[in-house]
Amino acid sequence: MTRRGVLIGCGFFARNHMHGWAGVPGVEIVAVCDRDPAKVEAYRREFGVAQGFTDAARMLEEVWPDFADVATTVETHRPLVELCLSHGALTICQKPFAATYADGLAMVRAAEAADRPLIVHENFRWQRPFREVKARVEAGEIGTPRFLRLSFRHGYDIYANQPYLAEADDLALTDVGLHLFDVARFLMGDVRSISCTTQRLNPRVRSADAFVALLSHESGAVTSVECSFDSRFGEERFPQTLAQIEGDGGSLELLPGYRLRRHGREGVTEDSVDPPVPGWGERPWHLIQDSVAAFQGHVAEVLEGRAEPQPSGAHNLQTLALTLAAIRSAARGEVVDMPVFVAAGAE
Ligand SMILES: NC(=O)c1ccc[n+]([C@@H]2O[C@H](COP(=O)([O-])OP(=O)(O)OC[C@H]3O[C@@H](n4cnc5c(N)ncnc54)[C@H](O)[C@@H]3O)[C@@H](O)[C@H]2O)c1
Known part of the structure; x- marks a missing residue:
């Protein structure tokens, strides 16, 4: 069964996420979201994504994905992560996880309440x-x-x-x-x-x-x-x-x-x-690009219940x-x- 995912934040770094996901068996990014409609369209075209949104809440209501990949900058992490978890999605949050300990703790508690894994995109x-x-x-x-x-x-x-x-x-x-x-x-x-x-x-x-x-x-x-x-x-x-x-x-x-x-x-x-240079990658970025792909392969294992998050939100x-x-x-x-x-x- 293919696991359906969404990505929020079509910015500079998320391009690596999209290339990486395309190489992970058993997962598919079915929708992307950004506040900026031009970025949504650019990502849809470049990566052949079925749906695009400028509002994350609307996307989650329509798609109800298995997993959500939050690739925005830190100030938006808490509201977006809480939103994704409340829609039952395994949720991935880019680093920095939060600007304050209180925000980070709130996200960890939201994951516990939703009983869904929360994984931080900590690729080093x-x-x-x-x-x-x-x-x-x-x-x-x-x-x-x-x-x-x-x-x-x-x-x-x-x-x-x-x-x-x-x-x-x-x-x-x-x-x-x-x-x-x-x-x-x-x-x-x-x-x-x-x-x-x-x-x-x-x-x-x-x-x-x-x-x-x-x-x-x-x-x-x-x-x-x-x-x-x-x-x-x-x-x-x-x-x-x-x-x-x-x-x-x-x-x-x-x-x-x-x-x-x-x-x-x-x-x-x-x-x-x-590290190997991915087909979509180049030196000197290959170290990071390969680590994103390895991290995402791990997320696929967590989705199937075969691995514990590395690292979890709590960690x-x-x-x-x-x-x-x-x-x-x-x-x-x-x-x-x-x-x-x-x-x-x-x-
Ligand atoms: N793990 C790594 O190696 C690594 C490397 C670079 C950046 N990062 C992290 O990735 C994150 C993103 O960095 P970036 O350089 O790609 O930033 P960016 O500004 O290029 O992209 C962020 C995107 O999120 C969108 N966005 C913001 N709030 C939104 C919302 N509520 N709904 C929808 N879209 C929204 C913005 O419009 C923007 O397009 C940062 O937290 C950064 O620290 C991680």
Whole structure:
């Protein structure tokens, strides 16, 4: 049986969603919606979609889809997600999940009340290099992980396709920081406390476009997260995240050019973890495009009841809390204790 889906928000990034869905067996996007009728028509034509709407409520009333893919920017997530869940749809929400903890919690509760899965489109953990690192850590290649370093530092002009980023609050933390915090939790487990320092490097950008954060995990492990949107290298690294993960039995390094180097008892080996370039994709975006397709393949498994959401709204709410805690730490120069911060409503 083909699962019928709808997409809300025919903008810059959702083009990847549409290409991705077209390659997932057993699902079909039967309607798209955007406030802008020209975008609706462009998407309908480009992707051969049966129906188009400018009002999400009307679309849901007419279509009653099996799943809804919310690909709008953050300020619209809560009303749209609640609307989709109230129509019985498995609901996918793009990151950032919410601007506030209260909004995120409301969406998690709406999913519980509707008894439908809520999945956050958190695609960094679906990037091929991180899946490979995770598989190797689980296979015991480095023993018990004790240290992780994530470094996403580049100078790519992200403002050309996403002009709203130049005006965003806490840019680096809310745009990519939360992706990196999700990867840190994916590889190292939950976080007990966080401290963070931000920098505003590019004068054309309104808020901090760089940060360094230190995460203390429940396990005793630590993660250093380094992010900058205004770094200069001879070879542009965007959109790669470099990483180093050390355990008591060895280490793994994700190096530029998608090289995964392993330091084990038997010496040093290196493999390529370069993701495939989808037929509809291109370098250097293929890392992201392949991760969107992998994430959507996972959503299809959740639709069939064969997998648990990765990550669920409830899980991503705690990543949002970590991001809000990093903002607070940077503003006040303090270490934020996560259980205390969340118990106080993450404000
Ligand atoms: N996961 C990733 O790797 C990744 C990468 C880029 C962007 N994003 C996220 O994707 C989201 C969208 O980003 P974008 O750059 O595509 O934005 P965009 O502004 O290009 O697109 C958003 C679209 O949503 C439409 N929209 C807004 N409110 C609506 C409503 N109530 N009903 C119908 N349509 C509505 C707008 O008209 C617009 O066309 C953001 O939250 C961004 O952070 C994620």
